[in-house]
Amino acid sequence: MKKNFLISVLMTVVTTALLGLIYPLMVTALAQLFFRDKANGQLVQRNGTLVASRIIAQPFVGAGYFHPRPSAAGNGYDATSSGGTNLGPTNQKLIDRVNADVASAQAENPGKLVPVDLVTTSASGLDPDITPASAEFQVPRIAKARGLSEEAVRALVAQHTQGRQWGFFGEPRVNVLELNLSLDSTSR
Amino acid sequence: MTVNGWLQIIVYLAVILAVTKPMGVFMARVFNRERTFLDPVLRPIERLLYRLTLVDEEHEMRWTEYGFAMLLFSCVSMLMLYLIERTQQILPWNPQKFAAVAPDLAFNTAASFTTNTNWQNYSGEATMSYLTQMVGLAYHNFASAAVGIVLAIAFIRGIARREKETIGNFWVDLTRTTLWVLLPACIVYALILVSQGVVQNLRPYDTVKLVEPQQVQKVADGKPVVGPDGKPVMDTVTDQVIAQGPVASQEAIKMLGTNGGGFFNANSAHPFENPTPLSNYLQMISIFVIPAGLTYTLGRMTGSQRHGWAVWAAMAILFAAGVTTAYWAEARGNPLLKGVDQHASLMQSGGNMEGKEVRFGIADSTLFATITTDASCGAINGWHDSYTPLGGMVPLANIMLSETVFGGVGAGMYGILIYVVLSVFIAGLMVGRTPEYLGKKIEAYDVKMAMLVTLVFPLVILVLAGISSVKGFGTSSISNAGPHGLTQILYAFTSMAGNNGSAFGGLNGNTPWYNIAGGATMLIGRFFMILPMLAIAGNLAKKKYVPPSLGTFPVTTPLFSVLLVGVIVIVGALTFFPALSLGPILEHLLMQAGKTF
Numbered sequence: 076m077k078k079n080f081l082i083s084v085l086m087t088v089v090t091t092a093l094l095g096l097i098y099p100l101m102v103t104a105l106a107q108l109f110f111r112d113k114a115n116g117q118l119v120q121r122n123g124t125l126v127a128s129r130i131i132a133q134p135f136v137g138a139g140y141f142h143p144r145p146s147a148a149g150n151g152y153d154a155t156s157s158g159g160t161n162l163g164p165t166n167q168k169l170i171d172r173v174n175a176d177v178a179s180a181q182a183e184n185p186g187k188l189v190p191v192d193l194v195t196t197s198a199s200g201l202d203p204d205i206t207p208a209s210a211e212f213q214v215p216r217i218a219k220a221r222g223l224s225e226e227a228v229r230a231l232v233a234q235h236t237q238g239r240q241w242g243f244f245g246e247p248r249v250n251v252l253e254l255n256l257s258l259d260s261t262s263r
Numbered sequence: 264m265t266v267n268g269w270l271q272i273i274v275y276l277a278v279i280l281a282v283t284k285p286m287g288v289f290m291a292r293v294f295n296r297e298r299t300f301l302d303p304v305l306r307p308i309e310r311l312l313y314r315l316t317l318v319d320e321e322h323e324m325r326w327t328e329y330g331f332a333m334l335l336f337s338c339v340s341m342l343m344l345y346l347i348e349r350t351q352q353i354l355p356w357n358p359q360k361f362a363a364v365a366p367d368l369a370f371n372t373a374a375s376f377t378t379n380t381n382w383q384n385y386s387g388e389a390t391m392s393y394l395t396q397m398v399g400l401a402y403h404n405f406a407s408a409a410v411g412i413v414l415a416i417a418f419i420r421g422i423a424r425r426e427k428e429t430i431g432n433f434w435v436d437l438t439r440t441t442l443w444v445l446l447p448a449c450i451v452y453a454l455i456l457v458s459q460g461v462v463q464n465l466r467p468y469d470t471v472k473l474v475e476p477q478q479v480q481k482v483a484d485g486k487p488v489v490g491p492d493g494k495p496v497m498d499t500v501t502d503q504v505i506a507q508g509p510v511a512s513q514e515a516i517k518m519l520g521t522n523g524g525g526f527f528n529a530n531s532a533h534p535f536e537n538p539t540p541l542s543n544y545l546q547m548i549s550i551f552v553i554p555a556g557l558t559y560t561l562g563r564m565t566g567s568q569r570h571g572w573a574v575w576a577a578m579a580i581l582f583a584a585g586v587t588t589a590y591w592a593e594a595r596g597n598p599l600l601k602g603v604d605q606h607a608s609l610m611q612s613g614g615n616m617e618g619k620e621v622r623f624g625i626a627d628s629t630l631f632a633t634i635t636t637d638a639s640c641g642a643i644n645g646w647h648d649s650y651t652p653l654g655g656m657v658p659l660a661n662i663m664l665s666e667t668v669f670g671g672v673g674a675g676m677y678g679i680l681i682y683v684v685l686s687v688f689i690a691g692l693m694v695g696r697t698p699e700y701l702g703k704k705i706e707a708y709d710v711k712m713a714m715l716v717t718l719v720f721p722l723v724i725l726v727l728a729g730i731s732s733v734k735g736f737g738t739s740s741i742s743n744a745g746p747h748g749l750t751q752i753l754y755a756f757t758s759m760a761g762n763n764g765s766a767f768g769g770l771n772g773n774t775p776w777y778n779i780a781g782g783a784t785m786l787i788g789r790f791f792m793i794l795p796m797l798a799i800a801g802n803l804a805k806k807k808y809v810p811p812s813l814g815t816f817p818v819t820t821p822l823f824s825v826l827l828v829g830v831i832v833i834v835g836a837l838t839f840f841p842a843l844s845l846g847p848i849l850e851h852l853l854m855q856a857g858k859t860f
Contacts, residue, residue, distance in 0.1 A: 086336060094405045096398060114464055154504060157528045160618065177603060191616045194603060198529060205621060
């Protein structure tokens with residue numbers, strides 16, 4: 076009895092040192108050595124300032140930018156407060172919000188059905204991607220706002236469309252931030 | 264639904280089938296203390312650990328001592344986590360200067376991580392320091408997973424041993440699980456995750472200048488500010504602060520140990536925890552790899568390999584039923600949304616995308632939701648609360664079946680062995696003979712203990728969910744009105760009693776009632792299951808071997824798998840169907856009729 080009590084204390088202390096300190100610090104060292112950029116969050120610089128993480132969504136509302144999915148992280152796109160709305164499928168608040176977003180999206184594309192991901196909040200609130208369908212839906216607006224041809228914008232979208240990983244896993248997607256940065260560099 | 268979606272699901276099951284044997288053989292060798300290829304490195308570390316902790320590795324324990332050591336270890340390590348949470352403001356590695364965690368929340372979290380539940384009433388990136396995450400939370404991901412595995416092994420020894428008083432040494436089993444099964448795999452796995460984009464650093468949160476500054480409504484004291492003219496007052500936000508941390512090392516054990524507690528609030532939906540479809544697929548595989556392997560270990564250690572596969576088959580049947588239902592329900596989308604394209608095409612996966620991520624789409628989200636609740640993992644890559652009623656019922660029902668479909672590491676194995684005992688008992692009643700299980704007579708004592716396990720679980724869930732759904736302190740946490748609100752409460756207590764940890768996240772669990780009742784539920788759900796289970800193990804170990812005769816019901820056939828599935832489903836359905844019909848089933852019918860709340 077007494078011995079087991081002593082062991083339980085010693086075991087907690089020793090394994091904490093091994094699993095709580097040595098293990099994560101070792102992984103940190105190896106990660107920083109071999110995958111420095113990935114381990115630090117793939118931060119993106121433009122003109123010498125940090126402007127984003129490549130895989131964290133940020134807000135875009137201007138007509139000349141592709142818009143990301145709606146976000147429920149904090150006040151919107153708050154990367155210290157990830158999360159979703161957790162609205163249930165029969166919640167009137169969900170229906171009202173989607174209806175409002177559909178109305179404003181359809182104002183630019185009358186009569187067209189809006190791709191579902193463009194009017195639903197993501198799980199993290201930081202989803203960096205939209206579907207190719209949502210990108211295509213926004214092409215006419217961007218082309219008009221930037222004075223580009225729709226073909227030129229479409230070509231840019233195609234450049235930034237990632238297929239399924241290894242041709243099999245997940246779903247095709249378009250990284251909104253990368254697409255918008257390359258829009259900025261092609262037409263200012 | 265798409266062809267690719269189905270293929271991803273089928274390939275997943277094929278991968279699990281392929282890893283079952285190698286994993287099972289390896290674990291059997293580890294626990295039989297035979298040589299493995301890792302011995303040259305690990306054996307010296309093992310010996311050193313025993314010297315430091317005064318463990319006598321030749322000592323064998325009866326089930327009572329084994330259980331007592333397990334309780335002591337859980338108790339001491341839980342207390343340590345509580346202390347770390349309460350003092351994190353004065354400890355190092357707290358770059359965001361987070362304050363001490365409140366007492367009721369700290370208790371709930373300590374209970375949650377000690378019991379392998381990982382129910383989270385806090386938001387990781389806004390509450391826990393890096394030190395608390397590493398030394399407190401990730402440590403318990405290892406410890407609670409190891410405890411689960413060693414208990415399953417103890418139970419298997421109980422079945423396998425003949426006329427023995429003892430079932431192994433808790434400390435030795437714990438050490439060997441950690442060193443051989445969990446730690447080496449986690450080091451490799453964590454680095455693979457980093458290569459996909461999971462972050463791993465100790466730096467303070469980064470601030471970036473937004474490409475396009477954002478207008479948001481001003482918030483004061485948690486409430487949106489409205490000007491005298493009734494219009495919202497707006498603020499311009501030019502920065503985005505990006506949370507960082509030692510995520511990959513925690514993510515690896517979070518999945519492999521079926522813990523499920525996210526570093527960030529959004530868990531495996533967060534791009535820093537689960538950045539690519541490949542990382543997502545690996546996370547799903549790592550949930551099932553140990554539980555599936557344990558079915559083979561069961562067969563090997565009891566000398567009946569076909570029994571191990573019969574159990575595996577029963578699990579696979581229930582898994583397939585769950586994932587098919589969830590995928591179908593979510594791919595159909597939400598009929599209440601108008602003007603929205605929810606059809607799957609080459610350009611999008613369609614379906615109900617509220618609370619899901621584009622890179623996972625519907626197939627990988629529903630597959631993840633099924634796996635995480637089949638096992639007692641509880642990680643999520645999309646919010647179950649926003650699933651369609653039937654899609655969200657699948658995770659709930661999975662937990663209600665006691666997470667025996669592969670199940671949590673170890674917990675799934677001893678969970679399904681309880682059902683095996685019941686199945687054998689029922690088969691014995693049907694043919695009118697004393698039931699036998701792998702040469703051991705199953706007698707009144709064993710069945711009583713098995714029933715105790717089976718009854719405590721729904722008792723806790725239904726009583727506490729019942730109280731919460733009629734009392735103000737319970738209902739005030741609901742965020743979705745109508746039948747969905749009942750489902751939120753039901754899901755919370757089911758998840759906590761089942762030590763799952765996933766949630767219908769809209770329910771505000773950070774209240775004194777849910778923190779304390781929930782903490783107690785998790786402790787009961789863990790330890791009140793374990794003690795009767797160990798009692799059966801100890802009792803079986805003492806018994807004489809009875810050679811099988813013509814009247815013995817074979818536990819190695821497809822018929823047995825079907826009977827086992829039947830017992831699990833019938834016990835679950837009899838217990839929970841009334842509650843389910845008032846929650847998700849009613850909501851489904853109302854949704855079809857166009858009703859909103």
